[in-house]
Amino acid sequence: MTSESRLLRVGFFIAALAAAGPAAAAENALSWYLLGLRGPGAAVAPPVEGVFLQNDLYRYMGAVRREVSLPYGTSIGAGIGANATANMLTALWMTPARVLDGRLGLSLTQPYGGPTLTASATVVPPFGARMPLTVGARDSASFFGDPVVSGFLAWQSGNWNVQAGTSVNVPIGQYDAAGFANMSFHRWAVDPFLAVTWLDPATGIDVSATVGYTFNGTNTxxxxxxxxxxxxxxxxxxxxxxxxxxxxxxxxxEQTTGDSGAGATFGAFRGRVAALGGTVGYGFSVNGIPIQTRIKLFREFEARNRLENGTAAFLTVSMPVWVPNPPKP
Known part of the structure; x- marks a missing residue:
């Protein structure tokens, strides 16, 4: 792609975003924490020391459209559509160490994939003098994203499980500063979190909740x-x-503080969204290795300054790869 065509593409996206209104709080309307990542068993750590793998395949689709009416029957409409596919491979080490009587776990997550963004704009001329003019553009990418390192402490007492930890985004992934479709965020982000699970083995009921707060750095x-x-x-x-x-x-x-910096040309908007959905989990063994799978599906609503009518889905597969002293059956 030539530098001129790249500039035209970026300029078109900026124009379409401006016409669409304040629909994109957080840079490119993307929050760093992947909403919906945790679910049932959120605070349940592997019961033994060892190394475990988890793979999360993620799919998201959403869009937003705005129309502005001008004098003499003129109007400008613009729409932004996005769909993203990402694969996140996580290696977890449950160490033998204990801190504050909690078991120490360390993990590394490497994402790969990226979004496809489409933008369209329609201009209706004054008094319907001509046919409406519609133009569009598209940007897509597949990159290795920023790796995420995490550490947590896990406690268990009766049916109660608790995890407290911190995840850090390390901005060393591939990044296209001139494009809008990126897997990397090119900024430091720190996310302290607390997860609680009440799991009753007798009834099989699991009630889980996770709360976190992301402190974002600046995309240089x-x-x-x-x-x-x-x-x-x-x-x-x-x-x-x-x-x-x-x-x-x-x-x-909910974004609790506004965007800032010279690059936040649309202002200090704050985003918000909620979602509800369902999940199915299934476990089985292959050659004596226990494998857990789970599907989660979400539908978003009450979106503010974000993409609207979003649908998100996860397919998760997890298994142990090394356990020094496996429990006896």
Whole structure:
């Protein structure tokens, strides 16, 4: 792509975003924390020391459209559409260490994938003198995103499980400063979190909740500082058999401080969204290795300064890869 065509593409997206109104709080309307990532068993740590793998395949679709009426029958309409596919591979090490009587866990997550963004604008001339003019543009990318390192402490007492920890986004992933479709955020982000799970083995009922708060740094490539963000996830599920469970779940997100910096040309907008959905989990073994799978599906509502009518889905697979002293059956 030539530098001229790249500038035209970026300019078109900026014009379409401006016409669409304040629909994109947080840089490119993307929060760093992946909403819906946690669900049933959010605070339940592996019961033994070892190394575990988890793969999350994520899919999101959303859009927003605005129309502005001008004098003499003129109007400008603009729409932004986005869909994203990402794969996140996480390696978790449950260490033998204990801190404050809690078990120490360390993890590294590497995402890969990216969004596809489309923009369209329609101009209706005065008095209908000519046919409406519609133009569009598209931007897509697939990159290795910023890796995420996490550490947490896990406690368990009876049916209660608690995790307290912090996740950090390390801005070293591939990043296209001239494009809008990026997997990386190109900024430091720190997210302290607290998760609680009440799990009754006798009835198979699991009630889980996770709360976190993201402190965002500045994207030095764009001089854009996304405001800080609050997120809450909750779920209730029940095991129908030893292998199968079903449940309901949801999340709530609110940006508590406005965007800032020279790159925040649309102002200090704050985003908000909520979602409800369902989940199905299924466990099985392959050559004696226990494998857990889960599907989660969300539908967003009450969106403010974000993409609207969003649908998000997760397919999660997790398993142990090394356990020094596996429990006896």
């Amino acid at each position: 490539a764009t001089s854009y500082r996304t405001g800080n963000e609050f997120h809450l996830e909750a779920s209730v599920s029940k095991a129908l058999t030893k292998e199968l469970s079903v449940g309901v779940l949801g999340y709530y997100y």
